[in-house]
Amino acid sequence: MGMIFLGLRNLLRNKSRLALIVVLIGAPFFLLLAMQSIGEAVDQQTAEMNRSVNTVLQLRARGSMGHVNMSNQDRLLPDSVVEKVRAIDHVIQVEPYLLAMSPTTLPNFAMHVGLAPAAVKRLESHGESGNPRIIAGREFTPEDAGQDVAIIGQGYAEWAGIKPEDIGKATFTADPTRTHPVIYGINRPKRTLRIIGMYASGYVFGDLQMFIPIDTFRSIYGIEHGFSWVFVQADSVDNVAAIAQRLQETVGDVADILAPKSAAVFTATTSRTVIQLAGAGGVAALVLMIVVVFFVLLMQVRERAREIGTLKAIGASNGGVTIQFLTEAIAFTVLGGLLGVVVFQLLGEAITARLFSLGIGSFLPSQYKPLFDSLSVSSHVSGSVLVLVVAVAVFAAVIGSSYGVWQAIKLSPLEAMKDE
């Protein structure tokens, strides 16, 4: 029979009380599952948003735009910066750029960008949006490194008289000697580049750029060392702030660091707040469970004091009494947990969404609320969640019943004699 079996049989002494207790424990379990589900949905939503959030930091020489022919803005980052940046944890990509300005119809100008063929083609004024759409010709290949080739923006191409259908045959002559009110000439020979592709960015200035393999750029402008900009890609939005800090420590003496503040602020304020609120709700549910178990067990011990005394008088050990009451407590919480799981699967999506909008949504900064309108809360209960439910049930039972069990252990066999 065993004290475990005795404990399980005790559950059925009063079936209506059992039902009430299971409902009382099931309700916080439902809340726990709802909070877990909200946390999971927010995690997914955040991961989704993080994918589209800028995780690229930009380095420039201190106080300089880093354009090789721009008056007073031509200081470059030293070569050593790249290796130092590559050594920082959570940095997954380092892409050095060289930039030169080239006059078009005054007072306008275009930008010549030197970069590795495989690097993201970022637009100067929209650094976060990379790789504009190729509308004619092709992308760079590794074989283009050091070759006299270029990919041109459609606005710059129009100014130069290059049509999309000419791509592949058309050429563009880069002339470093040309000047502009803010551009000084570099005494270097002209270089004719074959235009292998044309892109469209959707931005007027974005389309006034021309991408050139970086070694070719160095050769055209006579720049043997240094970089205009270095783009640093973090592995996650969560690490942007830490990388910015490390960059400051490592190369802050020579570089200005431009970190995407919006990403860090977003992560810090919104996602974490929601997840913390969901976590707090989960903790509240757990505490509620423990409180229910606490009072139920205390009531059981008080009601059954004479029976506990009798068990001790006929030879039950304190360990046996503990096992009996723990079994009852665990059975209550596991049954409550299962009820919570069943109700959650039936009604979870509707109730959780409502719970989110009423309980958590109201705490969000107003600018972020629309981001969570599409929050997809699932009532699916996975195997791992079931394991979590059982673990929480056992935890709540052990913690909640400990005082009651202690009271039972303290009872003397003399209790068996009371009311006699």
Place this chain on the structure above:
Amino acid sequence: MNSALIELRGVSKSYRKGGETIDAIADIDLEVQETGMVAVVGPSGSGKSTLLHMLGAMDRPTRGEINVAGQVVNRLSQGELTRFRRQTVGFVFQTFNLIPNLTALENVALPMEFNGVSKAARLKRAKSLLERFQLGPRLKHRPRELSGGEMQRVAIARAVANEPRLVLADEPTGNLDSRSGQIIYEVLREISRERTVIVVTHAEDLARLADRVIHIRDGRLLDAPPMPGLPLDRNELHFVQQRAI
């Protein structure tokens, strides 16, 4: 002559109540022999239940020494006390104290389980005991389905399940009608042939069935009991020491 199963030397039990010390048991010396039925009689509050509790290691004396079956019970550790209650002593309560959600058979088998008896052996012995006490048809009944007399017989079967050398019964007929009470006393008489049975009772007519009667008043053992009609051989009081009130 049987050897003494129980020896009490200078046993006292005092309580503090409202700043006042109450002597429930005062300096008692007592020997009780192996086997036979001993009735402890006395008015309410005389200390007879306290004496029974101390004999069963449910309560400890304030002073003195209690030796039961070679064990000084007031010096036993918690674990030893549990073992003592499992193996040496059986209890019969006035209100039966059966576990309500267990059958008669399971109630009787329970102390044997605590004592590590195998399931087959304990069920066999529990069945045999219940049949011996004319409860064969009630094996699967729960306490609420039994009469008072039947419940007390189940409780007696439970008390002797582990074959203890001592059975302590506190007012075992207190909640029974006279006919059921008579049956219970006969059962207790029967089991006392194999062990010592100490019965606390108010019922003097039932006490007359005992092999020995101990009178107690104000926590002290009395001299020759005023029990008219009690046969001399059952009226032999084994006081080592007693103090007149």
